[in-house]
Amino acid sequence: MKTALTIAGSDCSGGAGIQADIKTMMANGVFAMSAVTALTAQNTTGVAGILEVTAGFLKEQLDCIFNDIRPDAVKIGMVSSGELIRAIAEKLKEYHAVHIVVDPVMVATSGAKLISDDAIDILKEELLGIADILTPNILEAEVLAEMPIRTEEDMIKAAEKIGRYYHCAVLLKGGHQLNDANDLLYREATYRWFYGKRISNPNTHGTGCTLSSAIASNLAKGFPMDISVERAKSYISGALGAMLDLGAGSGPMDHAFAITGEYVKEAEKYR
Numbered sequence: 001m002k003t004a005l006t007i008a009g010s011d012c013s014g015g016a017g018i019q020a021d022i023k024t025m026m027a028n029g030v031f032a033m034s035a036v037t038a039l040t041a042q043n044t045t046g047v048a049g050i051l052e053v054t055a056g057f058l059k060e061q062l063d064c065i066f067n068d069i070r071p072d073a074v075k076i077g078m079v080s081s082g083e084l085i086r087a088i089a090e091k092l093k094e095y096h097a098v099h100i101v102v103d104p105v106m107v108a109t110s111g112a113k114l115i116s117d118d119a120i121d122i123l124k125e126e127l128l129g130i131a132d133i134l135t136p137n138i139l140e141a142e143v144l145a146e147m148p149i150r151t152e153e154d155m156i157k158a159a160e161k162i163g164r165y166y167h168c169a170v171l172l173k174g175g176h177q178l179n180d181a182n183d184l185l186y187r188e189a190t191y192r193w194f195y196g197k198r199i200s201n202p203n204t205h206g207t208g209c210t211l212s213s214a215i216a217s218n219l220a221k222g223f224p225m226d227i228s229v230e231r232a233k234s235y236i237s238g239a240l241g242a243m244l245d246l247g248a249g250s251g252p253m254d255h256a257f258a259i260t261g262e263y264v265k266e267a268e269k270y271r
């Protein structure tokens with residue numbers, strides 16, 4: 001079985017972060033592992049608190065993972081401090097990690113900051129250069145490309161600027177801010193649009209985490225980059241389209257939409 005690792009923060013409410021990543025990886029058919037960067041106290045209405053792990057303990061988690069079950073792909077999500085970012089970069093280089101997907105998480109949809117200002121510079125200097133693909137949303141891409149993004153033309157310019165600078169693929173997500181579901185993949189001096197039907201579902205907690213984990217899962221399974229993105233887009237559309245409605249705020253998606261019921265058929269064989 002192929003394996004994938006998420007290095008991210010825990011969302012106790014289960015819709016984003018490590019929890020969304022593990023559910024996504026499982027639904028996409030890979031064995032999921034996790035190295036926790038922080039515990040968050042949050043729910044569908046917002047983030048109440050963040051408790052970071054120490055850099056030493058994060059390194060210990062990564063040593064245990066890489067020295068035993070080697071990940072076929074790595075997804076990196078919320079990393080709130082420069083020290084933790086440095087620890088991750090050091091360990092991923094030491095273990096020659098492959099298929100690295102970085103979701104440069106900065107602000108939750110609820111408005112909570114998930115990275116400190118000084119850590120953004122360290123993220124740029126230490127981590128983005130070792131990624132195979134970055135998956136910023138519009139706001140994150142504006143920070144990375146240092147330009148405003150208002151139109152699809154701006155998306156092309158920004159993705160190209162980021163991709164050339166960090167020598168990696170860039171999936172710039174139009175979803176939240178441009179009010180559509182069209183994402184742009186820039187890769188090796190070419191770009192391709194991934195058009196998605198906008199689903200009228202206010203429950204979008206964890207969409208970024210889910211998409212990046214689905215890409216990592218498909219890379220782990222050996223699919224090329226553009227096919228991994230295509231498959232990940234289909235997965236997120238299915239998870240949003242299942243119209244789960246939990247919590248008082250922007251709720252989670254149904255990560256299990258594709259597998260629910262399947263195990264019942266399997267179990268019939270053993271009756």
Ligand SMILES: Nc1ncnc2c1ncn2[C@@H]1O[C@H](COP(=O)(O)OP(=O)(O)O)[C@@H](O)[C@H]1O
Binds near residue numbers: 175177198211237
């Ligand atoms: N209402 C929606 N309908 C269909 N796809 C969506 C919708 N909202 C977001 N997406 C998709 O979800 C993925 C994550 O994007 P986005 O929500 O912008 O990320 P983030 O959580 O990082 O802001 C993208 O592929 C985006 O196009």
Ligand SMILES: Cc1ncc(COP(=O)(O)OP(=O)(O)O)c(N)n1
Binds near residue numbers: 017077109110
């Ligand atoms: C622990 C944790 N990590 C990341 C996020 C942000 O999730 P994301 O999918 O980027 O976006 P929204 O959930 O804010 O739409 C989070 N909330 N918690």
